[in-house]
Amino acid sequence: MKQRILRIFAEFKQRYGVMKSHHELNLELQPLQLRCSPRRISRLMKELDIHSGTVNKWKAASASKTKVEQRPNLLKQDFSTTGLNQKWTADMTYIQTKRNGWCYLSTIMDLHSRRIIGYSFSKKMATDLVLKTLESAVKNRTITGDLIIHTDLGSQYTSD
Incomplete structure (x- = not known):
């Protein structure tokens, strides 16, 4: 039996579990x-x-139980700029790794240069990740004048 199980396991590229x-x-x-x-x-x-060797599929995070305070959309789909450091966008990307499971990459992009000016990577999706990303972006740029940072108003961006 063990030999047959090993053969099936190898034949199906180590993907078959008990039921298959x-x-x-x-x-x-x-x-x-x-x-x-x-x-x-x-x-x-x-x-x-x-x-x-299968990995669980990604599941969307559950909705926050607290009411998110609505903020005005200052960009209103106008992504044009006349110079650097006028409009930044921030977002998070989910990255599945074999060793650590789901990890998270937070980035900030300058809309004028279309370059990532700050980023941070973590195993946990938390406010701390966003703050590190913002610190990274501020270190890379000299800000003079008004700056708009546009996000999707996720819990990490709207927390205290």
Whole structure:
């Protein structure tokens, strides 16, 4: 049984877990009028120290329970600028890694140069990540005059 489980595991590129291995194994055993339970396959896979290499799909974060204070949209879809440091946009990107699971990249882009002027990377999506990104952008630029920072009003951007 162990040899058959190892063969199925290798044949399907180490992606099959207990239930899919159970199905494949029972298809092989059917002509012999034999069956094997998922529990037995689970035990044998543990003994062989093998497990599937699949990753859970990303799930959207649940909505915040607190009411988000609405703020005026100062850009109103006008992304044009006449110089640097007039309008910045900020956003977060979810990055799935094999070792650390979901990680988060926070960036700030200057709309005039269309370049990332500040960024920060973390395992946790928190306000601290946004603050580090803002500090990074301010260190890279000299700000004179009015500056608009446009975000999606996510919880990290609207927290105290």
